[in-house]
Amino acid sequence: MRAARRWRLPAAILLVVLATTALTVALTPSATPDGPLDPASTRPDGGRAVARVLAARGVEVDVARDTGGLTAALPAGEERASTIVVVQPSRLGRRTAGQLLAARDAGATVIVVDAGPGPLRALGLPDTVDPERRSDDGPVPAACDDPRLTGLSLRVDGRLAYPGPDACFDGSLLRRDGLTLLGAGRLLANDQVLRADDAAVALRLLGARPRLVWYVPDVAEQGPGDAVGLRSLLPAWLLPSLVLGLLALVALVLWRARRLGPLVREPLPVAVRAAEAVEGLGRLYQRSGDRQHAAGVLRAAARRRWRERLAVSPDADDLDLAERVATARGRGVDDVRALLLDGPVPDDRTLVALASALTDLDEAGDP
């Protein structure tokens, strides 16, 4: 019972924390799409303004967010009446790209916004359309022979330019193989659509057909084959050079690993320090804690030395010896007796003190 009570408080706290977390998660509104140029996003870089205006002008705007959505938004036969605008094309998967190309072949207008080299490759456009990043000080005039854009100019904070003789807006609008590449995607953004003639360009591009499919690709649609290989980003000579370097490394290893003749073995005689056994015996004494024995040995050794020094006859007993030592050293008889004669050694401290005191007695100068 006591044990159960002890666990009650922590369990309650844990329960409350869990419940709070669950409630918070449940009540938090699901994340609204807020990617750049998302038709539902109201953030400065969102595209909701353009989408709303187009809808208000009678264009049927369908938003697709994955491959399935795209299929659903493009019923067969509707392609000729549809414009497909693809934002965030870097997420475009190979399969979806194929779907877009099929729609283009069926007559749909496909506008790809801000496509970099990766998406361009995915859409089967030759590498010759190499985008450059540009920023301008003023509005960029259309400067091309597209009748819908005559006299319009756009102004955005930064754009991609696909250089080509037939490009509009200094390269930011290019038609290739039935695809429209829009480099100035920001003209669709909520915060920039009102600059210059941006709104007009946006409406004329996206609102040309009765239906608009606004496709926001999902990252999840990318398959393993869609990863842009590191290999395509590296200079062509690097990989072969690395292989060659690796081969050179193997040759280096072969060179260094070849020994000049075998190792020579030799049996050697064993050598153990003679004092090692004595040191071991000392440790054994210490482990068994036999203070009395150790003290006895030290005292006996000291007594023997003093007998030799003072030439005490072997018959004299240890009490006499202690007296003579006391006289020779000029110390109290009781003091010397306590040192030299066997007495109790209660603890380790006493043993060390006794050992040092015996040495002092020995070394305090010859009598």
Add this chain to the structure above:
Amino acid sequence: MALTGRVPLLLLAGVPLVLLAPRAATVAVWTALVVAVTLLDLALAPRPQDVEIEREPARLAPMRLGEPTTTTLRLRSRRRARCLVRDAWQPTAGATGERHRRVLTADVDVRVTTDLRPSRRGDLEAAGVTLRISGPLGLAARQRTRAVPGVVRVLPAFPSRRALPSRLARLHELDGRTAVLQRGAGTEFDSLRDYARGDDVRAVDWRATARARRPVVRTWRPERDRRIVLVVDSGRTSAARVGEAPRLDAALDAALFLAALAARAGDRVDLVVGDRTVRARARSGRERDGGVRRFDDALAGVEPVLAEADWSVLAGAVGELGRHRALVVLLTALDAAPLEEGLLPLLPALVARHRVVVATTREPELRTLAAMRTTLAAAYAAAAAEQALAERRRTARLLATLGVEVVDAEPGDLAVDLGDRYLALKAAGLL
């Protein structure tokens, strides 16, 4: 075969090609080219088997431990060959500069010399000569290891030989030229000569004095042709390292010192080394140096054996040497247990026939251990050391009671102390 450092360099030299034509094929072609050229180079390299190798001489001059020596190989090739030679010796031979890079011209002798500084006694052998001959391009090489016999006999260091001249001088003082010498059992009549101041009056030969009408003294000299038997224990206790070297080394040093001294004094010296069995024997001869050379040879290869010495075997070996009275010197350790169990029962018989001296090395570490007492561990170690010292003393006293003399000295002093004991016995005519 063996590659050289040029192969990886050559492979790397293909990188500019790859820069020009960045394709996998470039790498493949270049690698294949390098491999082909390397194999061609290998094929063109002279064969190591065709090089004649000889060691000059195969058996090096004997030397003392701690001295340097050199060994020379003579190489002769029928074709010009760039080669790398390694003259490998067993590690304790201390070969340095054993690799030699040489260009062998056709049919010309080339000699390479390797320095040896052995760190161990005994016969040390060459392990083999490895020859690596590279091809004309220096890309690949043929390599082969061949056995080229070579052996150097490393004699005991014998550091105490520096003290030998002074002890020999003392031997000469004993020898006949003084009348101060006391007459004893082991002395023999030498000659008569005129009295000189300082001579003992008891040495005056009155009959000769009367005849010559001037004081004449008889001189005595220590008896020659006494027998000395040196018994070296190479058992377990001799393997223990005392100071720098095992106890056996100090014993060998002392044995050589005493042998040299006694041989010069005209005594016959026998040497027996053994543990469970007899490992080596030697006997002094009539040569000018008393045949000490043979002792060196006998002792060169002796190693400690990790088994208890069997004193009955060793005592038997002493008995085989003859029944004449001899000075028997036992070079062993003063360890209570092995000595009391093995040697002590045999001593009375030995002492009855011979004069026995036990010479042992004392561990200087024991005194250091006994004196250090500042910590608890040190105090216990001091107690253990005192215990060991007390046991040694007890064993020495036991030996003394049996009539055995004990020489207990630190490793560096054992030889000289033993020599002094011998001289004292000789002077007293007690041999």
